[in-house]
Amino acid sequence: MKRKRRLKKQAKLMIFIIMGIFIVMFVKYQNNWQKDNQISEVLKILNEKNYDEGTLKLIHDKLTAEEIVDLENKQKIKNLELFIKEKYYLHKNLDRYLTYFTTHPEENPSDIIALVNVSGDYEGYSHVKEADLTKKNLILVNKYNKLAQSYIPDGLFNMNLTYAYENRKVNQEVNEAFIKMYKDAKEEGYDLFVTSAFRSFDYQQTLYNNYISMYGVDYANTVSAQAGFSEHQTGLALDILTPGVSMSDFKNTKEYEWLISNSYKYGFILRYPENKTHLTGYAFESWHYRYLGEEIAKKVFDEGITYDEYYAFYLDN
Numbered sequence: 185m186k187r188k189r190r191l192k193k194q195a196k197l198m199i200f201i202i203m204g205i206f207i208v209m210f211v212k213y214q215n216n217w218q219k220d221n222q223i224s225e226v227l228k229i230l231n232e233k234n235y236d237e238g239t240l241k242l243i244h245d246k247l248t249a250e251e252i253v254d255l256e257n258k259q260k261i262k263n264l265e266l267f268i269k270e271k272y273y274l275h276k277n278l279d280r281y282l283t284y285f286t287t288h289p290e291e292n293p294s295d296i297i298a299l300v301n302v303s304g305d306y307e308g309y310s311h312v313k314e315a316d317l318t319k320k321n322l323i324l325v326n327k328y329n330k331l332a333q334s335y336i337p338d339g340l341f342n343m344n345l346t347y348a349y350e351n352r353k354v355n356q357e358v359n360e361a362f363i364k365m366y367k368d369a370k371e372e373g374y375d376l377f378v379t380s381a382f383r384s385f386d387y388q389q390t391l392y393n394n395y396i397s398m399y400g401v402d403y404a405n406t407v408s409a410q411a412g413f414s415e416h417q418t419g420l421a422l423d424i425l426t427p428g429v430s431m432s433d434f435k436n437t438k439e440y441e442w443l444i445s446n447s448y449k450y451g452f453i454l455r456y457p458e459n460k461t462h463l464t465g466y467a468f469e470s471w472h473y474r475y476l477g478e479e480i481a482k483k484v485f486d487e488g489i490t491y492d493e494y495y496a497f498y499l500d501n
């Protein structure tokens with residue numbers, strides 16, 4: 185009797201499972217059918233232009249309806265297929281990818297996309313926009329995005345002498361994040377120290393002019409920002425060293441190693457990494473960290489791209 189009941193229970197369970205599988209398959213089939221239908225419509229309009237099937241699928245998957253209409257109204261775009269398959273493809277930049285490609289045919293499409301997305305196809309300090317203050321902690325300041333002379337962030341906080349040189353001011357949230365990072369690092373035997381934090385427009389101007397008189401304009405431009413173009417004016421950037429070590433030697437310290445693998449957990453990213461000067465506009469700075477908050481810092485870290493690239497692709501659309 186007991187056995188019979190158990191068998192009945194098992195049979196019921198089997199029927200449920202089979203029904204479940206059937207429903208999932210049905211929904212999947214319907215979705216695919218809808219999508220195939222849409223693709224075939226795109227195909228219909230665009231196939232006269234002889235795009236290959238893979239490109240048509242990418243056009244369907246990546247472009248907005250408006251962008252697809254725009255393509256329909258144009259002649260077939262030569263070399264579109266080289267670019268559209270790349271992860272960070274932005275259709276609004278297509279013309280610039282293609283222009284750059286004609287003069288640099290030896291470069292990888294993915295490298296061209298990265299460069300153009302961050303405006304690297306333009307000279308630094310040209311095509312300059314006002315930095316978008318509505319982005320708050322995620323604001324982008326670089327050689328194409330500028331802060332006004334009058335801009336001073338709200339709520340600057342004087343850092344405690346335990347953590348920084350005298351009179352180093354920073355955004356309060358950044359201060360708290362740094363203290364947390366400082367304490368965890370200390371527990372593991374690493375000594376961190378802030379040498380520079382918020383810098384006003386006027387202070388940056390003096391700094392930049394000093395670099396020019398010492399090294400000339402070209403070199404100054406790779407190591408220092410013009411006033412209004414420095415991330416330090418946001419109050420969200422810190423220069424972090426370890427006591428007794430110069431800026432140029434910091435990259436060889438265990439503190440640097442610790443920071444590049446752990447700082448994202450506290451919301452900081454290495455802002456000007458090695459070999460990314462063509463994207464960030466700055467030579468490698470092992471000491472310069474930018475606060476983005478834990479969530480976005482982790483995303484930037486996981487993607488392995490510069491913040492300029494991240495912002496262009498995910499936040500400026």
Ligand SMILES: [Zn+2]
Nearest residue numbers: 421422423472
């Ligand atoms: Zn810095």
